[in-house]
Amino acid sequence: MQDATVxxxxxxxxxxxxxxxxxxxxxxxRRGEIHALMGGNGxxxxxxxxxxxxxxxxxxxxxxxxGRTLDFQTPGEAEAAGxxxxxxxxxxxxxxxxxxxxxxxxxxxRMGGFLDxxxxxxxxxxILADLGEDIDPRLPVELLSxxxxxxxxxxxxxxxxxxxxxxxxxxxxxxxxxxxxLFRIARRLRDGGISIVYISHRMSEIFTICDRVTVMRDxxxxxxxxxxxxxxxxxxxxxxxxxxxxxxxxxxxxxxPAGQRPVLEVEGLDVGDRVRGASFAVHAGEIVGxxxxxxxxxxxxxxxxxxxxxASAGTVRIDGEPVATVAEAMAAGVALVPEDRRRQGLVLExxxxxxxxxxxxxxxxxxxxxxxxxxxVEGEAAVRDLKIRTDGLGKVVRLLSGGNQQKVxxxxxxxxxxxxxxxxxxxxxxxxxxxxxxxxxVRAIADRGTAVLVISSEFEELLALSDRLVVLHDGRVVxxxxxxxxxxxxxxxxxxxx
Ligand SMILES: Nc1ncnc2c1ncn2[C@@H]1O[C@H](COP(=O)(O)OP(=O)(O)OP(=O)(O)O)[C@@H](O)[C@H]1O
Ligand SMILES: [Mg+2]
Numbered sequence: 302m303q304d305a306t307v308x309x310x311x312x313x314x315x316x317x318x319x320x321x322x323x324x325x326x327x328x329x330x331r332r333g334e335i336h337a338l339m340g341g342n343g344x345x346x347x348x349x350x351x352x353x354x355x356x357x358x359x360x361x362x363x364x365x366x367x368g369r370t371l372d373f374q375t376p377g378e379a380e381a382a383g384x385x386x387x388x389x390x391x392x393x394x395x396x397x398x399x400x401x402x403x404x405x406x407x408x409x410x411r412m413g414g415f416l417d418x419x420x421x422x423x424x425x426x427x428i429l430a431d432l433g434e435d436i437d438p439r440l441p442v443e444l445l446s447x448x449x450x451x452x453x454x455x456x457x458x459x460x461x462x463x464x465x466x467x468x469x470x471x472x473x474x475x476x477x478x479x480x481x482x483l484f485r486i487a488r489r490l491r492d493g494g495i496s497i498v499y500i501s502h503r504m505s506e507i508f509t510i511c512d513r514v515t516v517m518r519d520x521x522x523x524x525x526x527x528x529x530x531x532x533x534x535x536x537x538x539x540x541x542x543x544x545x546x547x548x549x550x551x552x553x554x555x556x557x558p559a560g561q562r563p564v565l566e567v568e569g570l571d572v573g574d575r576v577r578g579a580s581f582a583v584h585a586g587e588i589v590g591x592x593x594x595x596x597x598x599x600x601x602x603x604x605x606x607x608x609x610x611x612a613s614a615g616t617v618r619i620d621g622e623p624v625a626t627v628a629e630a631m632a633a634g635v636a637l638v639p640e641d642r643r644r645q646g647l648v649l650e651x652x653x654x655x656x657x658x659x660x661x662x663x664x665x666x667x668x669x670x671x672x673x674x675x676x677x678v679e680g681e682a683a684v685r686d687l688k689i690r691t692d693g694l695g696k697v698v699r700l701l702s703g704g705n706q707q708k709v710x711x712x713x714x715x716x717x718x719x720x721x722x723x724x725x726x727x728x729x730x731x732x733x734x735x736x737x738x739x740x741x742x743v744r745a746i747a748d749r750g751t752a753v754l755v756i757s758s759e760f761e762e763l764l765a766l767s768d769r770l771v772v773l774h775d776g777r778v779v780x781x782x783x784x785x786x787x788x789x790x791x792x793x794x795x796x797x798x799x
Contacts, residue, residue, distance in 0.1 A: 305332045307496055308353075308465060313362035315348055317700070320692050322348050323359075324520040330465065335487055335497045337507045337528070340517035341540055341732040342704030343690030346500050349517070350467050354386045355379035385458035386467040393450055393457075395443035400425035402442055403457045428456045432486055448479030455486065466490065467498040470703070472506065473729050474640070476595035484510050502704070502732050504533060516540055537733060547737035549765035551784060552744070557584040562621065564752035565721050567606065570615035575601040576776045578615070583721065588743065588753040590767030592760070592797050598776040599756045600640060603723045606630070606754070607637040619721060634720030638711055638727060640756075646710035649699040653680055653691060656698055657713055683712030686742060688735060704730045715742055722746060724755045728762060740765050760790050760797075774799040 308330040315323040323345050330336055338346050351357045353364070355373030364371050366382055373379040393402045400421045401408070409420040425438040434452045442450060451471060458466055468487075472480045487497055487510060499511055507514060508528055516524040516539040524531070524539040531539075537546055563582035570579040576598040583589045591599045604610035606617050608627040616623050619633040639646055647656055657676035680694045687708040691701055698706055707730045714722065724743065728736045743766060747753050757763045763770065764787065772780040772793075780796055787793055 307332045307367060309365040311363045313349060313352060314360045315352065315357065316360060322520050326517060326520060327522045328515055329525065330496045330498065332496055333491050333494045334512045335491050335499055335510055337511040337514040338498055338500045339507065339514055339536065339540055341734055343702040344517040345520040346517055347469060347702060350386060350469065350498065353379065354384055380461060383462055383464035385461060385463040387454045387469065387471060393442045393453060396441055398439055398441055399436055399453050400438035402453055403428065403460050428460055432456060447474045448476060451483065465496050469500045470730060472501065472503065502730060504536065504733060518542060541734045546733055549737055549740055549761050551765050553785060554768055557587055564620060565606065565754065566618040568616050570602065570605060570617065571613045572601045572605045572610055573613055579778050581771045581778060581781065583752040583754050585750050585752050586747050588747050588755060588766050588768050590763040590770045591754065591756045591773060592763055592770050592793060593773030594797060595758065597773040599773060600725055603637060603725050603756060607635055607723060636714045636717055636719035637723045638714045638725060640725040647698050647706060650697060652695050652697055653709055654694040656709060679716040687712050687738060704732055707731055708735065711739065715746060719751060721752045726757055727755065760793050764790060764793060772796045
């Protein structure tokens with residue numbers, strides 16, 4: 302029964318505060334397939350999957366699982382029916398061990414009701430070994446890398462007889478090797494008869510790992526087909542309703558005048574054992590890309606420049622003045638858009654408007670009335686330029702879709718006209734339609750004289766944006782390249798591999 306349908310969702314409707322988010326959406330899943338769920342930011346993907354997992358209840362529609370019409374009222378009911386989801390923000394308890402997390406609330410007990418830790422470890426080790434993962438079940442989860450934590454999430458799902466596994470943007474903070482290992486496991490699970498729903502904005506992944514694809518647009522399902530029948534252009538067209546998106550292309554920008562003093566000078570920077578002796582500079586109006594594999598020290602450099610991570614040696618200067626703390630960096634006009642924006646860049650329980658009001662640079666520390674008006678102007682510009690999908694600036698940020706939350710943080714900093722803007726993975730979680738918009742906006746900021754330092758794992762984006770590339774390997778700067786001297790993506794790949 303290879304092609305048997307395990308799940309059918311028909312005519313799903315959901316509104317929040319009278320605003321429809323799902324409009325007769327449908328989704329169908331077969332046994333033993335990896336099924337991509339695609340669509341622009343705010344299209345309704347996570348909402349549809351939250352109905353499947355019992356987090357939200359639907360307003361209308363039919364859900365048929367294994368031939369039975371069901372209606373999950375709680376996540377527990379969905380779990381009992383074999384549905385599990387790995388969330389964009391992982392749900393493990395950091396201070397508990399791997400084994401404790403995998404068997405949380407279902408701990409094996411000895412006679413008399415005492416916890417049987419030995420048995421828990423044995424069972425956890427068995428599931429992990431089955432996945433081909435070498436993770437010590439006794440370690441607290443907080444000591445694990447993101448990739449390993451995700452494997453623990455998967456092990457936890459499998460320990461519950463999961464037959465439908467939903468992954469919402471699983472690779473956005475995984476290294477290349479971790480991504481490959483996730484793909485290997487996803488294929489194994491599929492071949493064992495588990496059905497996987499795979500949500501991602503990385504288009505190339507879809508064609509690598511998925512069998513079929515469903516595309517949502519504006520809350521409705523617009524396409525379901527085999528990936529091999531769709532192709533990249535067809536997929537983009539279905540997602541955005543237009544045949545093509547602006548390509549991420551490099552545009553040569555004016556050269557820095559000779560002899561001009563850089564805005565940022567990094568000299569002999571050490572950050573623990575993660576960065577060793579890094580030196581480079583960024584000038585006003587220049588966009589410099591930090592290229593390197595995950596773990597090569599990119600984020601550590603960004604954080605040391607912004608003062609959130611102490612440098613163990615070396616200096617960071619802004620306009621010739623040394624800075625060492627966040628307060629000094631901010632006073633000197635440095636802004637950092639962190640990689641983990643949901644946790645570091647936003648107050649999730651506040652409205653969009655309030656998030657734009659948060660004073661960050663001196664310019665904003667003026668009268669409340671002025672700030673309020675500026676925040677409204679900035680907020681409206683952000684919604685327009687970055688196509689943020691919201692029913693108003695009064696919306697609480699937590700209720701925006703994942704990609705739209707990313708855009709809010711980005712917009713907030715882009716509006717600040719800092720002297721130096723540091724962007725760590727500026728387009729993570731953002732749909733393909735908005736990527737080129739973000740590239741254009743960053744260029745416009747540099748054109749106005751801001752010095753820009755950008756980190757990205759996507760070479761295409763790095764090559765589109767950067768005037769110059771600083772290549773890192775193992776915490777050291779191994780090379781600096783002018784963008785115009787780089788003939789192809791392969792050249793950069795090669796440099797980064799060391
Ligand atoms: N609890 C809620 N209250 C109000 N609005 C909500 C709520 N949950 C989701 N929405 C809205 O529903 C729409 C769809 O959001 P959803 O999270 O499903 O999008 P998505 O397709 O997953 O997007 P992304 O790719 O950005 O993650 C968005 O406009 C979002 O703001
Ligand atoms: Mg989502």
